[in-house]
Amino acid sequence: MLYKSFVDSFSDYIIDRNEDKCILCRICERQCSYEAHGFDKKNSVMTKQDHKCICCRRCEAMCPTGAISIRENPSQFKRNSNWTASHRKNIYKQAETGGILLVGMGNPTGKQPTYFDRMLLDASQVTNPSIDPLREPMELRTYLGRKPDRLEFEEKDGRVSLKTKLTPQLKLEYPIMFSAMSYGAINYNVHVGMARASQKMGIYYNTGEGGLHKSLYPYGANTIVQVASGRFGVNAEYLNVAGGIEIKIGQGAKPGIGGHLPGEKVNEEVSRTRMIPAGTDALSPAPHHDIYSIEDLRQLIYALKEATDYKNPVSVKIAAVHNSAAIASGIVRAGADILTLDGYRGGTGAAPLVTRNNVGIPIELALASVDQRLRDEGIRNHVSIVVGGGIRSSADVVKAIALGADAVYIGTATLVSVGCTLCRMCFTGKCPWGIATNDQSLSKRINPDIAEEKLSNLIRGWGLEIKEIIGGMGLNALESMRGSRHRLRGVGLSESELDILGIAPAGK
Amino acid sequence: MFYEKDISGCGLSGFIDKSKKRVSGEEIIKSIALQHDRGNGLGGGFAAYGIYPEFKDYYAFHIMYDNMNALATTEELLHKDLLVKHYEKIPVRRTLKIPTHPILRRYFVKAKPSEEEYELLDIESLDEDDFIVRLVMRINSEVKGAFVFSSGKNMGAFKGVGFPEDVADFFKLDEYHGYIWTAHNRFPTNTPGWWGGAHPFTLLDWSIVHNGEVSSYGINKRYLEMFGYKCTLFTDTEVVTYILDLLIRKHKLSKELACKVLSSAFWKDIDNMDDIDQKVNTALRMVYGSALLNGPFAILFAYKNGLIGLNDRVKLRPLIVGYKGDRVYMSSEESAIRIIEPDLDTVFAPKAGEPVIVEFEAEA
Incomplete structure (x- = not known):
């Protein structure tokens, strides 16, 4: 032995x-x-x-x-297709420690299909002209929030004005946001980069559950603050300084359990922002201890709306699980303005391996079934859908939008743009690239100015690519792509998968 | 959920007489015939308003049937739900150019909901128009081989497979008199050669002739389905008709605002509007973005009170408007207007996304 x-x-x-x-x-x-x-x-x-x-x-x-x-x-270990090397390694490790195996980032095994790769996009030929984004306007602006079914107008002195009072909306110049990664899990410099890039590009970043460092309050208008089960860093000022609020119920990488921030990462600043003692593990409870049913969720949604005088839209984020469609319907009816779905392939700073690799469903299927369910119930307009957990490229963004998403969250892609190489050891706090660490000298490896530039470049680059793709389909506004599943075709998918995705097979 | 895309180029023409003077179909036939080359003989059609003054308070159902079975099933439905004031074969003229045609009937009807149906309507606060819409949707989606291609009051659509001048000859349109006429010449590239697939598309008294391709069809259709519209024709023009019905009849939007939904202003222009217009246009795009008609189009949209011409937001298809006295002409080509009215007061090409709305001066 x-x-x-x-x-x-x-x-x-x-x-x-x-x-x-x-x-x-x-x-x-x-x-x-x-x-x-x-x-x-x-x-x-x-x-x-x-x-x-x-x-x-x-x-x-x-x-x-x-x-x-x-x-x-x-x-390598002697080849065995059933007892793969990783199964053996995990057992060795567990036999040593008797603990839960922790992992970082999304599931790397690739054992489940990535449906984005099995879907192909359409383009115009002859009968409707494709539109050239270099020469014509090509619009990506997106508003997130609850929409009424219909609008009412009134006429006064010969001028038509809007009578319907709209609920608050988040205005995005690109349908992409930096997803929830807490201050603590990643360091201050990355947060500064995300905050500034969001302001510059007219999008939003999500604080994750670690609170908002006071020095980032000036970027509040481009910030979505999270309220998770640990309630770290939640106070009235935090809620009010933000543009939007998100209640985190679940996360795609670890549905059913709460966030884990190892004490190694909790330094003085993190401790102050999270409102917890330095050096302690920040373990969010699996459920919110004030939410044991959908009506409790409703109370929290409205408590947050009350606390912010109804000026901030409230999002509810859930992990994509088997019954997402019915849960989503309940969340919309409970008063959420935005529904965030986080898929099975989503990233994390730290999660139990067994959960990450085995719990949840791919985002494409969850998104397709949620969007269709809300349409069947006639309430799709009442909420915006944001998806995350597996968006790797602008093509994934377009495909997600065609399936029915209003916008996407990118987490892993965000970190990769500032240098992450996906070594997947985030939970150790020793990130050599200076991202998932609060170590003073390692953190300096991220220069906020350069991070801002790289993050902005990523958004701009994907934006340009999205414009090329939708222009090629003869569209000049993203809303005409949204939910337009007939511009997607499936390759190598079973009939039931095609049916859930609501798309036709390629060639048909 | 899958459909054969109606890929088509087309020609269109239409005019309105603002004083409601009725004219025979000869003029519109001449105008659309001039645009012969814009079609390929696989679809032509007309809409005419003011043609049934003797039945003006009755919905005029034009129905095509593939066989007598479909006719029998449909008529059973009609007699159950409707008061049928009068019905007859749609008069046709045998011509060599139209060698075959479906069974064609017209019915002048009023709603006669059963007690049970009446209660259902009442529960959902729906009116007679809604009842008629539902019945039309039901026949078109449920009765195999039957298709209601016209259902408005004091108006009618006439359409079929063939060049429009031949379709007109077949339907004897020279014998009808109306104050709004629209016409369509179709160039489909993958049509099954079905009579129902020709334009105009109608619902109640809305009728649409459309030169274009709806690139946003996928989301337009899914949006309409949320409000109970069933897109049955496997073509995209249908969604235009239903979107207008939803916006104008159900949501009570003005014609101008409805056009701003179909062909919305660009954000760069909205950003430069004053506060009131900015709010109006932003809200329209936020709430009705799924109804934006993206892709190239020119449409003529006729209804009981007027005629509207509209282009897509970057004007990818031609549309010309000419004025002469009480008459306003709209067409794909200026020549098609000049051949029936050489001496126009003004003629212009409407800008992208800017509707030309012409209504009767005073309601008679």
Whole structure:
């Protein structure tokens, strides 16, 4: 049996250092927060511990001479399709600790289909002209919030004006928002980047459940503040400074359980913002302890509306689960202005592996069934649908909108744009890229100015691509794409999947 | 849920006499015949208003049947739910150009809901028009081989497979007299050659002739379904008719505002409007975005009180308007107006998304 820990016994990755290129500058050693690199002073050589490498590729990127490359260890457990290597590794680890296995980011196994990849988009040919976004207006503006079924107008002195009083709406110049990632799970500098980029691009970012640092209050108009079961950092000022409020019921990566922030990440500033003691684990309860039924949810929705004088729309976020459609209907009728659905492939800073890999359903199916259910009940207008959990590209955005989403949340894509390489070790607090860490020196690896620029670039770039795609379909406003499922076709899907998605197979 | 897209290019023409002077169908036939090359002989049709003065208080149902079975089933429904004042074969002229046609009948009717139905209507606070709409939807979606292609008062649609001048000849339109006429010449690229697929599309006294393709059909249809409209024809023009019915008849929007929904202002222009207009246009787009008619189109939309011409928001299809005395002409081509009225007072091309609305001067 193993007499030292599993992770010390086997290496998943191998650090290749080209000694001819290495100049012994020791940058790799300083950059690696996992101490995989070392320096042997006596012999004046660089050392390495392959088993500590998490394949974040920070050292590779920083090495001034390109001496380092990280590769997968070709030496693997004997192949077994049923008892995969990961099953065995997990058992070894659990046998050591007797605990729950924690993981970071979304499920990487790819064992379930990604329906976005099984759907293809339409384009115009001859009979209706495609529209060129370089030459014609192409509109992406989106309003999130409850809409009435009909409008009333009145005429006074020969002028027609709006009589219906609309409830508050969030105005988005792009149908994309930075999704809920709490201050604490990711650090202050990333939050500054998201806040500024949101303001610059006319979109919103979501604080996640960790409260809002006071210095970010000036960006409140582009901020959605979250109220989760832990109620971290929730106070009247927090609610009122924001543009919108989100009640977090569930998260796609871990439906049924609450948020976990390990105490290692709770420093002074995080502690102040969350209103909890420094160094303590911030464990949100699985349910809200004041919500044990849909009517309780209604009370919280209206309590938040009351607290903000009905000037902020209230979103309710749920994880995509088997019965999402019926739950969604209840949430709309309970008074939510925005319904946020978070899919099975969604990311997380920390979640139990067993939950992340096994609970929930893909966002495409949940979205399709929720949108159709709300239409069947004639209440689709009463709510805006925002989806997250698996949006990787502008094509995914367009497909989600065609299925019926009003806008999307991007979490993982947000972090990747500021350098995350998906090494999936967020829960350790040692993020070498300076994102999922509050360590003072690691955090400095994110420059808020550059983060703002990269995040804005991502939104702009996706926006341009969305315009190309909808223009190619002969549309010049995103609302004509929204819910327009006949511009989608399925490839390699079963009849029941096509039926749930509400799309025809390609060729038909 | 799947449909054969009605991909078509077309020609259209129409005019209104604001003094309600009725004229024979000869003029409109001449105008649409000039645009012969805009169609391919697979669909032509007309709508005429003021043609049934003797039955002006009755809904005039024009129905086409594939077979006698469909006729019998439908008539059973009609006699059960409607008071049928008069019915007859739609008079036709045998012509070589129209070698075959469906069974054609017209009925002048009033609603006669059964006690049970009356109670249901009352519960949902619906009126006679709603009752008629439901019946039309029901026949069109449930009775195989029957299709109501006209259901308004003192107006009628006449349409079929063929060039419009031949369809007119077939229906003897030269013998009808009306104060609004619209016409359509169709160039479908994948039509099954079905008579019901030709324009105009009508519901109650709304009639639409449409040159265009509704690129937003998918969401327009799903939006309408929320309000109980069933899109049955497997073509896209139908949604235009239903959207107008929903906005104008059910939601009581003015014609101008309804046009602003179909062909909405751009945000860049809305942002520069004054506060009142900004609120109006922003709200229209927020609430009725799913009814925006995206894609190229020129439509003529006729109803009991007038005629409207409208282009899509970037004007991807032609539409010309000409004025002469009490007459206002609207057409795909100026030549098609000039051939019936060479001496126009004014002629212009309406701007993208700006409706031309012409109503009768005073209600008689």
